[in-house]
Amino acid sequence: MSKLVYNEMLKLVKSKRLFVVTLIIGIMIAMFTYAQFREMENVKKRLGDVDWRTTLQQSIIDTQNRIGSSGISDEWRNQLKVRISQSQYYLDHDINPQEPGAPTFLRVFLDNSMQLLLPLMVMIVAADLVSSERSIGTIKLLLTRPVRRWRVLLSKYITLVLSISFILFMFGLFAYIISGLFFGYVGWTAPILTGFTVEAGELNTAGVHLVPQWQYIMMVFGLAWFVSLVVGTLSFMLSILIRSTAAGMGVMLAFLISGTIISNIASSWESAKYLFMVNLRLTDYLQGNIPPIEGMSLPFSLTVLAIWGAAALVISFFTFTKKDIY
DSSP: HHHHHHHHHHHHTTTTHHHHHHHHHHHHHHHHHHHHHHHHHHHHHHHOSSOOHHHHHHHHHHHHHHHHHHOOOOHHHHHHHHHHHHHHHHHHHOOOOOOOSSSHHHHHHHHTTEEEEEEHEEEHHHHHTTHHHHHHHHHHHTTTTSSSSSHHHHHHHHHHHHHHHHHHHHHHHHHHHHHHHHHHSOOTTOEEEEEEEEEEEEEEEEEEEEHHHHHHHHHHHHHHHHHHHHHHHHHHHHHHHOSSSHHHHHHHHHHHHHHOOOOOOTTGGGGGGGGGGGGGHHHHHHTOOOOOSTTHHHHHHHHHHHHHHHHHHHHHHHHHHHOOOO
């Protein structure tokens, strides 16, 4: 098995897909870092060189003004009310939720990348593992070797898991190094509040507790790795079911984009909570954000994603071992 995995990793490296993904990650992080830096500069020009308390108080006032405006949905109004309650809780307990530094940027950027950007990077690798060899015909040559089909496919899946781990590692490394040039490399021990829950549209702070930022980042990375693994497994299944790599990537891209749309409009469609793409933002539960559909929770989303991933894995191995590969 180790030789098979080595061979698959070698093919993946030679195809330069990991290099392309790494390059995209570096460019995107540099862009978002600069945008964040410019945003901080604009805030300083507007409010002056003030401490975080004044900035957070101004943010609360701005959010209150948005709530008072007409034309916003009830769901978004409730989300804004929860956000105000969280900000006020940070003020009351004298904790800066946006401690300057590379660790804070890493945490926030990973939070915002979990639903679309990170899955897209994983999809670029996963959607090509089998379909590309079917397109050029090398899969037939590979299956003529005295190796069971399931072992061949398992080696490819292990390669996918290793690739996902590598992508997450580069994601964190680039985010820390590049953002540190602008914001500094301090903030690993900054206190982070977690344990917020939302009940009937109201923020519940009974279970709130402090954790150091490095521990919170580790939790976020764990959830991001799980989400990436599920999306990678689904893309892996499509690479087996669909011969064309472009078609497989298009299908997965459509699912991911539709997930961002459904999450914003599916409050009245209760059955949508069983779709995998609606359950990708697992870090929202750590932050205490209102879930897109009532009844969703962290254990629920983890279970839904695990079922989708397990089903995709079963379909992949059944199709690859029992069906004709052409």
